[in-house]
Amino acid sequence: MSASLKPTAPAERAGQQPTIAYDGVVKRFGSLTVLNGVSAEVYKGEVVCLIGPSGSGKSTLLRCTNGLETVDGGRVLFDGGVVPSDQELIRRVRQRMGMVFQNFELFPHMTALDNITVGPTTILGEKAASARERGLALLDKVGLRQKADAFPSALSGGQQQRVAIARALAMNPEVMLFDEPTSALDPETIGEVLNVMKRLADEGMTMLVVTHEMTFARRVADRVLVFDHGRIVEAGPPEQIFENPQQERTRDFLGHLGWNG
Amino acid sequence: MEFDFSPITDNWRFLLRGLELTVVLSLATMALATLLGLAVGLGRLYGPKWLRVVLGFYVDSMRAIPVLVVLVWTFFAFPILTGVTLPPFWAALAALTIHIAAFVSEIVRAGVTSVRPGQTRAALALGMSGAQLVRKIILPQAIVRILPAYGSILSVTIKDTAIATVIAVPELMRQTETLAAQTFRPIEVYTTTMIIFFLILFPVTRGVDAIYRRVAHLGQS
Amino acid sequence: MNLDWGIIWQYRWDLAHGVGITVALTVLTMLIAVPGGIAIMMLRQSRYRVLRGLGTAYVEFFRNVPLILLVYWAFYVLPILTDIQFSAFTTGLVALSLNVSAYNAETIRAGIASIRKGQLEAALAMGMSHSQAMRKVLIPQALRRILPVLASTWVSLFKDTSLVSVIAVGDLAHTALQIRSQTFRVLEMLTAMAAIYWALGYPQAKLVDWIHRKYGVTE
Numbered sequence: 001m002s003a004s005l006k007p008t009a010p011a012e013r014a015g016q017q018p019t020i021a022y023d024g025v026v027k028r029f030g031s032l033t034v035l036n037g038v039s040a041e042v043y044k045g046e047v048v049c050l051i052g053p054s055g056s057g058k059s060t061l062l063r064c065t066n067g068l069e070t071v072d073g074g075r076v077l078f079d080g081g082v083v084p085s086d087q088e089l090i091r092r093v094r095q096r097m098g099m100v101f102q103n104f105e106l107f108p109h110m111t112a113l114d115n116i117t118v119g120p121t122t123i124l125g126e127k128a129a130s131a132r133e134r135g136l137a138l139l140d141k142v143g144l145r146q147k148a149d150a151f152p153s154a155l156s157g158g159q160q161q162r163v164a165i166a167r168a169l170a171m172n173p174e175v176m177l178f179d180e181p182t183s184a185l186d187p188e189t190i191g192e193v194l195n196v197m198k199r200l201a202d203e204g205m206t207m208l209v210v211t212h213e214m215t216f217a218r219r220v221a222d223r224v225l226v227f228d229h230g231r232i233v234e235a236g237p238p239e240q241i242f243e244n245p246q247q248e249r250t251r252d253f254l255g256h257l258g259w260n261g
Numbered sequence: 262m263e264f265d266f267s268p269i270t271d272n273w274r275f276l277l278r279g280l281e282l283t284v285v286l287s288l289a290t291m292a293l294a295t296l297l298g299l300a301v302g303l304g305r306l307y308g309p310k311w312l313r314v315v316l317g318f319y320v321d322s323m324r325a326i327p328v329l330v331v332l333v334w335t336f337f338a339f340p341i342l343t344g345v346t347l348p349p350f351w352a353a354l355a356a357l358t359i360h361i362a363a364f365v366s367e368i369v370r371a372g373v374t375s376v377r378p379g380q381t382r383a384a385l386a387l388g389m390s391g392a393q394l395v396r397k398i399i400l401p402q403a404i405v406r407i408l409p410a411y412g413s414i415l416s417v418t419i420k421d422t423a424i425a426t427v428i429a430v431p432e433l434m435r436q437t438e439t440l441a442a443q444t445f446r447p448i449e450v451y452t453t454t455m456i457i458f459f460l461i462l463f464p465v466t467r468g469v470d471a472i473y474r475r476v477a478h479l480g481q482s
Numbered sequence: 483m484n485l486d487w488g489i490i491w492q493y494r495w496d497l498a499h500g501v502g503i504t505v506a507l508t509v510l511t512m513l514i515a516v517p518g519g520i521a522i523m524m525l526r527q528s529r530y531r532v533l534r535g536l537g538t539a540y541v542e543f544f545r546n547v548p549l550i551l552l553v554y555w556a557f558y559v560l561p562i563l564t565d566i567q568f569s570a571f572t573t574g575l576v577a578l579s580l581n582v583s584a585y586n587a588e589t590i591r592a593g594i595a596s597i598r599k600g601q602l603e604a605a606l607a608m609g610m611s612h613s614q615a616m617r618k619v620l621i622p623q624a625l626r627r628i629l630p631v632l633a634s635t636w637v638s639l640f641k642d643t644s645l646v647s648v649i650a651v652g653d654l655a656h657t658a659l660q661i662r663s664q665t666f667r668v669l670e671m672l673t674a675m676a677a678i679y680w681a682l683g684y685p686q687a688k689l690v691d692w693i694h695r696k697y698g699v700t701e
Contacts, residue, residue, distance in 0.1 A: 068385060087390075092388070098386075099387075101382065101383060103379050105379040107383070107398055107402075108479055108480060108481050109479040119389075122397060153481065167387070321684060322684065324637065325637075325686065326676055326679045326680050326683060327641035329644045329647070329655060330644060333672060334672045337668050338668055338672040341668055342669060416546070423550050426648075427648065434551060437554075438554070447558035447559070
């Protein structure tokens with residue numbers, strides 16, 4: 001494997017412990033190998049975008065990060081420790097990572113505010129009043145304070161996804177995992193979600209984003225990982241990936257999307 | 262043909278007492294069957310393998326045996342086997358509960374499995390435990406989703422209480438039989454009772470549907 | 483406790499006869515109630531408001547009264563209304579058919595209503611005639627929704643036939659209850675009755691599950 005295939009971290013990170021590290025991760029579904037030895041590191045404050053064709057393993061890697069999927073080979077490390085498979089221990093890890101889903105997965109029987117406070121109150125044992133106050137502040141942050149008492153069914157897709165982001169942030173996570181957060185949205189609401197994500201990135205949040213929004217990846221990512229057939233075929237800063245891709249597969253993929261730099 | 266409804270107007274208190282017992286038996290059965298059915302349904306979903314097999318056998322058996330047979334067996338055969346005699350009302354309550362709970366457990370199971378797997382993932386990603394996931398996320402949505410089916414079970418329960426007449430529980434059906442036999446006016450008496458049952462059951466099913474329409478969105482993830 | 487399970491063997495032919503009546507009632511009722519259900523469903527689609535109202539009233543009424551009451555009602559009222567003395571068996575069959583037809587009408591209506599309007603439009607847009615669209619597109623889809631529900635109704639009906647025992651139709655329940663009161667072998671006979679219903683009903687319930695898995699439509 002040539003050196004250019006190794007994900008390169010920014011120089012100033014050298015010697016620092018990565019927040020998340022994938023070490024030869026293998027994942028199979030039956031006879032299908034969806035992750036075939038994936039290695040990468042994510043450092044504190046970095047925004048890493050995972051791109052590549054459907055079924056190339058990006059979402060699966062994201063789910064392996066917080067133990068929603070177990071790995072069949074290799075290791076996932078978080079904050080220097082292996083992500084455990086034990087149900088009690090993995091909860092601790094999950095509480096430190098926020099996750100945003102393609103289909104929002106807001107809880108339909110709770111208002112927007114309750115969706116945000118349910119984690120802190122039931123899992124962290126936070127007092128209802130303080131959770132409520134923080135919840136409202138988070139709704140403010142995503143621009144939806146006035147929708148605090150609305151049920152998800154009364155919100156547009158973009159609004160639901162912004163609430164979902166606030167729900168994840170309410171746990172004060174160290175890392176945010178985004179699994180195609182705009183894929184289920186109407187074109188006109190994609191922007192509002194991406195803006196919230198951009199602001200989060202500017203604040204220094206460590207983010208892993210599986211996305212098909214190349215413009216977002218180009219503008220916001222510190223590094224881009226290109227997936228194909230369960231492997232990372234190329235990794236590097238967005239300038240390299242989008243303007244000077246080193247690998248044939250990367251050029252193919254971007255070409256299919258009509259990306260021409 | 263001449264109709265004479267005076268047996269009913271003269272004896273409306275007699276029928277009313279029956280109606281009261283029908284309502285009490287229905288509500289008591291429904292309350293107990295809901296608790297038992299919830300436990301059985303959750304046991305079949307999350308319990309150990311042996312428990313699932315046992316509960317599955319119980320549920321399928323209740324789907325196979327007529328409620329009349331359960332009722333008659335509980336009242337006449339159970340005391341011989343155990344030496345414990347149940348008064349008719351309690352025998353009816355026990356038999357109906359055991360029978361209806363099986364059907365409640367089936368809709369609980371269907372409701373829980375119909376909640377999208379993404380909801381489970383979202384709750385786990387927040388760091389919830391299995392118990393928190395079931396209590397806070399899955400059950401509230403499942404309950405909304407099973408409302409229409411629960412309404413039909415409520416309606417079936419009210420109708421099934423009429424079968425308790427065969428073990429002489431003095432509910433509406435029994436009182437009707439007695440009154441019809443004493444007054445020799447079966448047409449008027451039975452027709453009146455049919456209308457009474459309809460007037461209870463029709464609003465029940467409609468009411469549950471109306472409630473469901475108002476809350477349906479709370480179960481649609 | 484002094485039990486004599488030999489009593490069951492002794493009365494095996496009576497019990498078998500009861501089973502025969504139970505099965506015959508189930509089959510005949512369904513044979514009447516499927517066309518009956520279709521007829522009432524069509525009544526509800528009628529151009530005339532009165533007929534539509536009649537169809538709806540029928541379905542709502544017979545679904546919302548206890549079957550055992552309907553059985554008694556048919557027993558006392560039918561002979562007077564029609565001036566014909568029906569046998570207990572026929573009376574039971576009438577009561578069951580009135581009840582199951584109402585359920586079937588609703589099942590069939592819901593099955594057809596569940597097909598999206600776009601399906602008919604798509605078929606017509608291809609150039610199919612209305613009857614071709616019904617035959618080739620709508621009915622096959624509706625059947626997939628109707629058949630599993632009819633199968634469930636069948637099992638309920640099989641169990642509900644036990645209710646006609648109250649007017650002395652010689653079905654399994656009535657036969658077993660009769661033998662019980664003649665011989666005083668209460669525990670044995672009632673347990674045998676439950677066991678026979680179980681043995682007949684359990685495979686049916688399992689078959690229904692299989693049909694739901696195979697043909698059921700998941701939304």
